[in-house]
Structure formats: structure tokens, C-alpha cells
Amino acid sequence: xxxxxxxxxxxxxxxxxxxxxxxxxxxxxxxxxxxxxxxxxxxxxxxxxxxxxxxxxxxxxxxxxxxxxxxxxxxxxxxxxxxxxxxxxxxxxxxxxxxxxxxxxxxxxxxxxxxxxxxxxxxxxxxxxxxxxxxxxxxxxxxxxxxxxxxxxxxxxxxxxxxxxxxxxxxxxxxxxxxxxxxxx
Amino acid sequence: xxxxxxxxxxxxxxxxxxxxxxxxxxxxxxxxxxxxxxxxxxxxxxxxxxxxxxxxxxxxxxxxxxxxxxxxxxxxxxxxxxxxxxxxxxxxxxxxxxxxxxxxxxxxxxxxxxxxxxxxxxxxxxxxxxxxxxxxxxxxxxxxxxxxxxxxxxxxxxxxxxxxxxxxxxxxxxxxxxxxxxxxx
Amino acid sequence: xxxxxxxxxxxxxxxxxxxxxxxxxxxxxxxxxxxxxxxxxxxxxxxxxxxxxxxxxxxxxxxxxxxxxxxxxxxxxxxxxxxxxxxxxxxxxxxxxxxxxxxxxxxxxxxxxxxxxxxxxxxxxxxxxxxxxxxxxxxxxxxxxxxxxxxxxxxxxxxxxxxxxxxxxxxxxxxxxxxxxxxxx
Amino acid sequence: xxxxxxxxxxxxxxxxxxxxxxxxxxxxxxxxxxxxxxxxxxxxxxxxxxxxxxxxxxxxxxxxxxxxxxxxxxxxxxxxxxxxxxxxxxxxxxxxxxxxxxxxxxxxxxxxxxxxxxxxxxxxxxxxxxxxxxxxxxxxxxxxxxxxxxxxxxxxxxxxxxxxxxxxxxxxxxxxxxxxxxxxx
DNA sequence: AATGAATGAGCATTCATTCAT
DNA sequence: TATGAATGAATGCTCATTCAT
Numbered sequence: 001x002x003x004x005x006x007x008x009x010x011x012x013x014x015x016x017x018x019x020x021x022x023x024x025x026x027x028x029x030x031x032x033x034x035x036x037x038x039x040x041x042x043x044x045x046x047x048x049x050x051x052x053x054x055x056x057x058x059x060x061x062x063x064x065x066x067x068x069x070x071x072x073x074x075x076x077x078x079x080x081x082x083x084x085x086x087x088x089x090x091x092x093x094x095x096x097x098x099x100x101x102x103x104x105x106x107x108x109x110x111x112x113x114x115x116x117x118x119x120x121x122x123x124x125x126x127x128x129x130x131x132x133x134x135x136x137x138x139x140x141x142x143x144x145x146x147x148x149x150x151x152x153x154x155x156x157x158x159x160x161x162x163x164x165x166x167x168x169x170x171x172x173x174x175x176x177x178x179x180x181x182x183x184x185x
Numbered sequence: 186x187x188x189x190x191x192x193x194x195x196x197x198x199x200x201x202x203x204x205x206x207x208x209x210x211x212x213x214x215x216x217x218x219x220x221x222x223x224x225x226x227x228x229x230x231x232x233x234x235x236x237x238x239x240x241x242x243x244x245x246x247x248x249x250x251x252x253x254x255x256x257x258x259x260x261x262x263x264x265x266x267x268x269x270x271x272x273x274x275x276x277x278x279x280x281x282x283x284x285x286x287x288x289x290x291x292x293x294x295x296x297x298x299x300x301x302x303x304x305x306x307x308x309x310x311x312x313x314x315x316x317x318x319x320x321x322x323x324x325x326x327x328x329x330x331x332x333x334x335x336x337x338x339x340x341x342x343x344x345x346x347x348x349x350x351x352x353x354x355x356x357x358x359x360x361x362x363x364x365x366x367x368x369x370x
Numbered sequence: 371x372x373x374x375x376x377x378x379x380x381x382x383x384x385x386x387x388x389x390x391x392x393x394x395x396x397x398x399x400x401x402x403x404x405x406x407x408x409x410x411x412x413x414x415x416x417x418x419x420x421x422x423x424x425x426x427x428x429x430x431x432x433x434x435x436x437x438x439x440x441x442x443x444x445x446x447x448x449x450x451x452x453x454x455x456x457x458x459x460x461x462x463x464x465x466x467x468x469x470x471x472x473x474x475x476x477x478x479x480x481x482x483x484x485x486x487x488x489x490x491x492x493x494x495x496x497x498x499x500x501x502x503x504x505x506x507x508x509x510x511x512x513x514x515x516x517x518x519x520x521x522x523x524x525x526x527x528x529x530x531x532x533x534x535x536x537x538x539x540x541x542x543x544x545x546x547x548x549x550x551x552x553x554x555x
Numbered sequence: 556x557x558x559x560x561x562x563x564x565x566x567x568x569x570x571x572x573x574x575x576x577x578x579x580x581x582x583x584x585x586x587x588x589x590x591x592x593x594x595x596x597x598x599x600x601x602x603x604x605x606x607x608x609x610x611x612x613x614x615x616x617x618x619x620x621x622x623x624x625x626x627x628x629x630x631x632x633x634x635x636x637x638x639x640x641x642x643x644x645x646x647x648x649x650x651x652x653x654x655x656x657x658x659x660x661x662x663x664x665x666x667x668x669x670x671x672x673x674x675x676x677x678x679x680x681x682x683x684x685x686x687x688x689x690x691x692x693x694x695x696x697x698x699x700x701x702x703x704x705x706x707x708x709x710x711x712x713x714x715x716x717x718x719x720x721x722x723x724x725x726x727x728x729x730x731x732x733x734x735x736x737x738x739x740x
Numbered sequence: 741a742a743t744g745a746a747t748g749a750g751c752a753t754t755c756a757t758t759c760a761t
Numbered sequence: 762t763a764t765g766a767a768t769g770a771a772t773g774c775t776c777a778t779t780c781a782t
Contacts, residue, residue: 020294022207026756037757038763047756100293104342107349108285108293112203122349149346149355150339150362157289157342161334164292164307170334177335189745211773222774224746232773374766388667392577396752407753409767417752470663474712477719478655478663479575492719519716519725520732524705527659527712531704534662534677540704547705581777592778593742602777 005043005053008033013054017102020109021051021117048114055120058102062124071131077138078183081151084132085175088155092168100163104156128152139182151178190228193218198239202284205294206236206302233299240305243287247309256316262323263368266336269317270360273340277353285348289341313337324367336363375413378403383424387469390479391421391487418484425490428472432494441501447508448553451521454502455545458525462538470533474526498522509552521548560598563588568609572657575664576606576672603669610675613657617679626686632693633738636706639687640730643710647723655718659711683707694737706733 011033015024026047030040044050070083092098099105103121110117129148136151137144158174196218200209211232215225229235255268277283284290288306295302314333321336322329343359381403385394396417400410414420440453462468469475473491480487499518506521507514528544566588570579581602585595599605625638647653654660658676665672684703691706692699713729 018297023298025754027754036764038765041757042762097297099297104345105293107345108290109205111349111351112282112284113208118349118351125346125349146358146362149343149358153339153342153346153359154335155338155342156345157338157340158334160289160292160341160345161310161338164296164303164310166296166303173331173334174338177331210771212771221747223748223776226774226776227745390664393668395750397750406768408755408769411753411755412766467667469667474715475663477715478660481719481721482573482652482654483578488719488721495716495719516728516732519713519728520709523710523712523716523729524708525712526715527708527710528704530659530662530711530715531680531708534666534673534680536666536673543701543704544708547701580775582775591743593744596778597741 004035004039008035008040008043008050009053009057012050013057013102016051016054017105018097018099020105022109052116052120055106055117058106059120059124062103063127067127067131071128071135077135080135081132081139081182082179085155085178088159089168089172089175092159092162092171098163098166098168101156101159104159125152136182147182151182154178189220189224193220193225193228193235194238194242197235198242198287201236201239202287202290203282205290207294237301237305240291240302243291244305244309247288248312252312252316256313256320262320265320266317266324266367267364270340270363273344274353274357274360277344277347277356283348283351283353286341286344289344310337321367332367336367339363374405374409378405378410378413378420379423379427382420383427383472386421386424387472387475388467390475392479422486422490425476425487428476429490429494432473433497437497437501441498441505447505450505451502451509451552452549455525455548458529459538459542459545462529462532462541468533468536468538471526471529474529495522506552517552521552524548559590559594563590563595563598563605564608564612567605568612568657571606571609572660573652573654575660577664607671607675610661610672613661614675614679617658618682622682622686626683626690632690635690636687636694636737637734640710640733643714644723644727644730647714647717647726653718653721653723656711656714659714680707691737702737706737709733 008029012024012029015028015032019028026037026040029047029050030037033040040050044053066084066087070087071080073080075083092100103124106117107121107125110121112118129145129152132148132151133144136147140147154174154177155171158171161174162168162171193214197209197214200213200217204213211222211225214232214235215222218225225235229238251269251272255272256265258265260268277285288309291302292306292310295306297303314330314337317333317336318329321332325332339359339362340356343356346359347353347356378399382394382399385398385402389398396407396410399417399420400407403410410420414423436454436457440457441450443450445453462470473494476487477491477495480491482488499515499522502518502521503514506517510517524544524547525541528541531544532538532541563584567579567584570583570587574583581592581595584602584605585592588595595605599608621639621642625642626635628635630638647655658679661672662676662680665676667673684700684707687703687706688699691702695702709729709732710726713726717723717726
């Protein structure tokens with residue numbers, strides 16, 4: 001049953017988000033998903049194969065929750081940007097430990113090691129920026145792409161700082177600064 | 186002579202910058218520094234001991250090149266911010282591969298694994314933001330700390346995007362956006 | 371099947387008896403048991419884990435062969451003491467090299483290094499002395515505990531001398547002396 | 556100066572008594588004796604060379620303190636045996652931790668590994684038993700050698716038990732039993 | 741007589757993957 | 762489908778000894 005495969009992917013997604021891809025051992029996955037080695041290799045050909053499925057899983061979630069359900073709705077641009085910022089903060093507030101952004105983490109860990117990981121992360125970041133560009137062009141006069149890049153960079157950089165400070169307030173400050181710049185007038 | 190120790194640190198700094206701390210194997214260090222195992226453990230008590238020395242090495246370099254020689258000079262605030270952005274771009278342009286920011290990389294890799302690494306990275310990020318706050322308060326009317334955080338976040342996030350895109354132009358875009366916002370008037 | 375685990379324990383028991391715990395290298399165990407490293411760590415979490423299993427194995431054997439089957443039977447006290455001495459001599463005579471008493475060896479090697487080893491050895495020695503005390507109280511008028519301690523000490527000391535002399539006759543002399551003292555009248 | 560060599564031997568004697576020969580690392584010796592590697596290899600050709608000197612040192616001490624100054628004096632036999640027992644107890648009482656008998660420890664650790672160590676320990680044990688035989692022949696009617704062996708075995712076995720119990724009272728019990736047997740009449 | 745840098749074989753352990761059942 | 766025994770290269774580290782100065 002494919003449910004089992006999905007369960008393994010979900011269980012591993014949490015591990016990879018928290019510890020990174022390399023530091024997530026097969027044994028961690030096995031005990032987290034409560035399966036044996038044979039079953040693992042029945043569903044996946046290698047740890048990397050699972051890793052790629054996990055990235056796909058993250059991508060699907062963000063495509064749906066962030067891009068489709070927030071950035072590509074019929075809402076007002078101001079509202080969409082505001083919702084995106086709230087969504088980001090709530091995402092990190094809901095975690096017991098501040099693991100950071102799964103894509104930011106994977107971007108830094110895997111970009112130079114594995115081209116397939118890099119491209120999948122790249123695609124998501126690109127889609128995010130592109131969708132945000134369409135939102136932002138209603139809010140600025142010039143070069144909406146650069147504004148979208150700047151906003152995403154601020155968020156990813158803010159999450160990086162937040163993770164290192166282990167303090168969510170820095171991400172909230174960043175969100176405030178973005179709101180003041182683009183929404184307050 | 187202590188030169189040998191410095192050589193090992195320098196050689197390892199490049200490896201850790203490029204591959205991360207965990208993925209840098211002792212065997213990589215040994216062949217990069219052209220030494221044997223015994224010699225390594227003569228100078229360092231463990232891989233982690235060396236890792237900490239490497240972080241200290243990065244911190245010293247940035248404290249000198251970025252904070253002292255750019256942000257804390259007698260220069261005009263506008264000039265300091267401009268030089269910082271140019272320095273960042275030149276730093277990444279000079280590398281064969283885009284390894285990203287050593288501190289950003291370590292922040293994401295080590296924050297949740299090793300408190301000593303986290304604190305050292307944290308101290309540098311904090312000093313950077315603080316020095317930048319003093320610069321920025323001459324350029325904005327309100328809450329210079331948040332502006333400094335926002336600028337550092339944009340740079341770190343921009344470097345993260347750059348590394349994943351393997352394209353430096355995105356970092357240049359971010360620098361442009363910062364210049365337009367703070368310097369152009 | 372758990373047989374494999376037992377095989378490893380048995381093979382290692384001989385090595386530890388002959389060379390001591392520390393001097394028994396994992397590589398010795400691996401080639402003696404004819405297994406690979408991975409297999410070893412499949413059955414045991416560490417060398418120490420195996421070491422403890424080996425001590426348990428020795429304890430079980432002695433509890434059965436010496437304490438239950440000799441000292442705690444319904445036999446006459448004189449007969450029990452006599453059988454114990456014969457058992458001890460035969461134990462060391464049956465070995466190609468005189469490795470000494472596994473518990474005496476471990477007592478001296480491990481007492482100050484590892485509390486778990488010490489306690490396990492301690493328990494066996496204590497049970498031995500206690501069972502012997504019950505035997506001896508039928509043979510002496512005063513303080514059977516001290517007599518039991520004295521007999522065990524003579525045997526352990528005699529085995530120590532035997533091992534250093536590499537000559538079993540000294541142990542036989544000790545057994546004679548004990549027989550003359552407690553059995554001849 | 557030869558004083559330096561003696562200092563190294565003395566410092567190492569304590570280490571080997573406490574930790575055994577194998578577990579005493581060259582680095583332990585170096586820091587205990589406060590010397591560098593070069594100096595060590597100036598005085599000794601190897602760790603084993605030092606180890607043999609340490610055994611010689613122990614042998615000399617016991618030859619003097621036990622055999623000459625107690626067993627081979629003009630004292631009464633009863634007094635000599637009594638003094639020997641008191642000397643043994645005081646020897647172990649004066650130590651912070653109960654390291655056991657240096658010769659018993661070395662006998663078990665080295666007998667099967669190194670013939671030179673074995674022979675040196677053997678010689679001392681033999682001399683001890685021989686001297687004690689001469690004492691004991693005044694106290695018993697038959698086979699004084701076996702009595703001397705029995706007494707030494709009881710002491711060595713008692714020290715072994717004492718070390719494993721980490722309780723000196725068991726050695727005192729053994730000494731009592733020997734006194735009652737040979738001295739009380 | 742002395743220093744400590746350098747060597748390298750050896751150590752216990754980890755881990756993704758394969759294979760027999 | 763599923764189990765977990767088996768593999769073996771690789772990892773970080775130890776340690777007695779040698780060597781250049």
C-alpha cells in the first residue's frame with residue numbers, strides 16, 4: 001500500500017528538517033517510521049532516493065500552502081503579502097525547536113553536493129519569487145523582480161539569523177520591516 | 186613552530202567553507218594540509234578542536250576586514266554601507282565555486298548541534314549587526330537596529346539564494362536594492 | 371538466530387580468559403568468531419557490552435558447575451569441599467596454557483577501571499564464599515566465614531602463583547594443605 | 556645525572572601499580588615525571604625497558620623491606636611472621652585506593668605476555684616463599700614449604716579479594732586466620 | 741642532554757547497502 | 762512483502778617510537 005511509503009516520507013521529513021540530510025541516519029528513519037531495513041529498501045532504492053522524495057514532499061506542501069493558497073489567490077496584493085508574512089512566522093512559531101526553513105537548510109547543505117537536490121530546491125525558490133513578483137508589482141513602481149528577491153532574501157536571511165539566535169523575535173522584526181516598507185503608507 | 190598549526194587551520198578553513206564541517210573528513214584535512222594523523226593530533230585534540238579554531242579564524246578575518254576596516258572607520262556612513270556591499274560581492278566573486286557565507290553556512294549546519302559553534306557564529310553576527318546599526322542610524326529616522334537586521338538578513342538570504350542558484354547576479358540584485366533604498370536619494 | 375550471539379560470547383570468553391579484556395582486540399574477536407565488524411555490532415553495542423556478556427557467561431557457568439552442582443547439593447560437607455578442590459585442579463589441568471582463574475584475572479584487571487565488571491565479579495566471589503561458609507560450618511567450630519574466605523583466598527592466591535610459575539603443582543600443594551587442614555582427622 | 560632516571564622509575568612505579576603496565580601510557584609517565592619524550596628515550600630504550608626497571612625497583616624494595624628486614628632477621632619466628640602480616644596490612648592501608656599487590660597484579664597481567672616480567676616476578680615470589688619457609692619450619696612439624704606457599708597464597712588471594720571488594724577488612728580477616736593457625740597456641 | 745614535531749600501524753565504532761530466508 | 766543477519770569501507774582517534782634540531 002502506498003500509504004506506507006507516504007508515512008515513511010512524512011516521518012523522514014521531520015528528521016531531515018531538524019537534523020539535515022546527512023545527519024539523518026537510516027537507523028533514525030527506521031525507528032521513526034517503525035519499519036525494518038527490508039521494508040525500507042522495498043519502497044526506496046537508497047537513502048538518497050528517499051531524500052529526493054522528501055524534498056518533493058516539502059515542495060508540494062509549499063506549492064499548495066504558500067504559493068497556491070496565499071500568493072495566487074484572488075486576494076488583494078497587500079493582503080497576500082501580509083498573509084505570507086504571517087504564515088512564515090506561524091510556521092516557525094509552531095515548532096518546538098527552531099529548525100529553520102527546510103529549503104534554506106537544504107539549499108546550504110546540498111547545493112554543492114547534489115545537483116538533483118539543488119534543482120528541486122531551486123525550482124521552489126524560483127516559483128516562490130515569481131509568484132511574489134506578481135504580487136509585488138501592484139505595490140511598487142519599479143523592478144518588481146528585485147523586490148520579490150529582496151523580500152525572499154530577507155525572510156530566508158531572517159530565518160537563518162533566527163535559527164542561530166534561537167530567538168523568533170528577529171524574524172518578527174524582519175517581517176515588521178517588510179510590512180512597514182511595502183504595506184504602510 | 187606554530188606556523189604549521191596556522192597552515193592546518195587555513196587549509197581546513199577552505200574545506201569547511203566548501204563542504205561544511207561534518208562533510209569535511211579528517212582524511213580530507215590530512216591530505217589538504219599534507220600531514221599525517223599523528224601530526225594532526227599533536228596540534229589539535231580533536232576534529233572539533235580544529236573546527237573551533239577554524240571558526241575563530243573566520244571570525245578574526247571578518248572582525249578585521251569587515252567590521253574594523255569598513256564599518257568602524259571614520260568614513261561617511263553612506264560610504265561605509267557602500268563599501269560593505271562591494272566587499273561582500275567581491276568576496277563571493279573571488280571564489281571559484283560559490284560556497285556561500287562561512288557564517289551563514291555554519292549557522293545553519295551547527296546551530297542545533299553544537300552550542301560552542303553557535304555562540305561564536307552568534308557573536309560575529311551580533312557584532313556585525315551592531316556595527317551596522319551605528320552606521321545606519323545616520324541614514325534612517327527610525328529604529329536603526331531593525332534596519333541593520335534587515336540589511337544583514339537580505340545579504341545572508343541573498344547569499345543563500347546565490348549559492349542555490351549558483352549565480353552571483355542575485356546577490357548583486359540584492360545589493361542594488363539595498364543601495365537604492367538607503368543610499369539613493 | 372541467537373546461536374550466533376552465543377558463539378561470539380564463547381569465542382570471546384576464551385580470549386578474555388587468556389589475554390585479559392583490554393588486550394583482547396576487536397580484531398581478535400572478529401577472527402576468532404569468524405565474523406565481520408558489522409555483524410559484531412549487530413549483536414553487541416560495544417566491546418564493553420560483549421565483555422559484560424562474557425562475564426555473565428562465566429558467572430552462569432560457575433554458579434552452575436561450582437555452586438549448585440558441588441557446594442549446594444545434599445552431599446556431605448567433607449565430600450563437597452573435596453569435590454570443589456578436585457574441580458578447581460581439573461579446571462586448570464584441562465587448559466593447554468595456564469590462564470588462571472577468569473574471576474581472579476578480571477578482579478585484578480578491572481576492579482579499579484569499571485564498576486560494572488567489579489560488581490559482577492564481586493557477586494560471584496561473594497556467592498562462592500557464602501556457599502562455602504555453609505559447607506565449612508560443619509567442619510569447624512568457630513567463625514566459618516573466615517574459614518571460607520581463607521579457603522577461597524588460598525585457591526585464588528594459589529592459582530595466581532600457579533599462573534606465574536606456569537606450574538600446576540603449586541595449586542595441587544595448596545589443595546593438599548587445605549585437605550589436610552579441614553578433611554584429615 | 557642518574558637521579559633523573561630514578562625519579563622516572565619511581566613516578567612510573569606508582570602508575571603501574573595503580574593502572575597496570577599496559578594501561579599506563581607513555582604520556583602518563585611523561586607528565587607524571589615532568590619530562591619530554593626525548594629525555595625519556597635518552598634514559599630508556601622503550602616503554603618495556605622502563606617497565607622492567609620498575610619491576611626491578613619493586614623487587615629491590617621488597618627484598619629489603621620484607622625479606623631482609625623482616626624475614627631474615629635474628630628475630631623469633633613467631634615475631635617475624637607476625638611482623639610480616641602487620642607489614643602487609645599497613646602497606647595496603649597506607650594507599651588512598653586499594654591497588655593490590657604490585658607483584659600479584661603484574662603476575663596476572665604479564666605472566667603470559669612477557670617472559671622477562673614473569674621471571675622477575677617469579678624470582679621475588681620464590682624468594683619470599685623460601686624465606687618464609689625458613690621461618691615457618693620453626694612453627695610446624697611437617698612440610699614447611701607447603702605452609703609457606705599456603706600463607707603467601709592466602710595473602711595474595713586475600714589482597715585480590717580485598718581489591719575486588721574494595722574493602723581492607725577481608726585482608727585483615729585473612730591475617731587473623733593465619734595468626735590463629737600459626738601463632739596462637 | 742633535551743625538545744617536541746612527525747610517523748603510521750592499530751583501535752573501536754558507524755553506516756548505507758546487500759542478501760539469504 | 763517483509764525480516765534482520767551480514768558486509769566492509771570509512772571515520773575519528775590513540776600511542777609507542779623515530780627523527781631533525
